[in-house]
Amino acid sequence: MWTPSSGGSSENKVPVVAAFLREASGRILLSRRPPGKARAGLWEFPGGKVKPGESPAEALRRELREELGLEASVGQELARLIHVYPDLTIELILLEAFAENYPQALEGQEWGWFRPEEIEKVPLAPADRRLWQLLYKNSL
Numbered sequence: 208m209w210t211p212s213s214g215g216s217s218e219n220k221v222p223v224v225a226a227f228l229r230e231a232s233g234r235i236l237l238s239r240r241p242p243g244k245a246r247a248g249l250w251e252f253p254g255g256k257v258k259p260g261e262s263p264a265e266a267l268r269r270e271l272r273e274e275l276g277l278e279a280s281v282g283q284e285l286a287r288l289i290h291v292y293p294d295l296t297i298e299l300i301l302l303e304a305f306a307e308n309y310p311q312a313l314e315g316q317e318w319g320w321f322r323p324e325e326i327e328k329v330p331l332a333p334a335d336r337r338l339w340q341l342l343y344k345n346s347l
């Protein structure tokens with residue numbers, strides 16, 4: 208019988224929150240995973256793991272502050288999915304977010320504003336590609 212040693216199972220899923228944040232002209236904020244981290248070089252919706260005792264909204268406000276110096280309010284949940292990576296299974300929760308200031312890369316990561324048609328061509332983390340397809344299907 209095959210048993211996974213780590214990852215590969217949806218039972219021990221790690222909750223990860225991510226922000227759907229749009230600027231005035233409708234472009235969407237993406238950040239790039241830095242070298243040395245899992246899925247380095249791929250683009251994602253900014254966010255991170257939810258710590259024990261935190262709500263998803265609290266976790267997202269903390270991650271946006273730590274990574275991008277953003278003070279943000281958090282709105283509704285837009286999409287959620289479970290994604291199994293070889294090393295880790297995540298439940299990725301996409302929350303609408305509204306920033307009060309402009310982003311700055313506090314952890315040296317690349318970030319940018321992307322039009323929806325540009326996101327089609329960006330190398331996204333596989334879970335984010337699926338999320339993006341879900342959003343598009345629901346014509347957000």
Ligand SMILES: Nc1nc2c([nH]c(=O)n2[C@H]2C[C@H](O)[C@@H](COP(=O)(O)OP(=O)(O)OP(=O)(O)O)O2)c(=O)[nH]1
Pocket residue numbers: 223224225244245246251252253254255256257290295297299332333334335
């Ligand atoms: N933040 C974020 N992570 C994502 C997204 N899509 C996706 O597959 N992931 C994966 C990448 C990582 O394996 C995991 C989140 O870990 P992280 O490295 O961003 O979170 P963190 O800073 O809180 O954790 P850590 O590196 O300190 O362990 O989820 C996404 O849109 N945003």
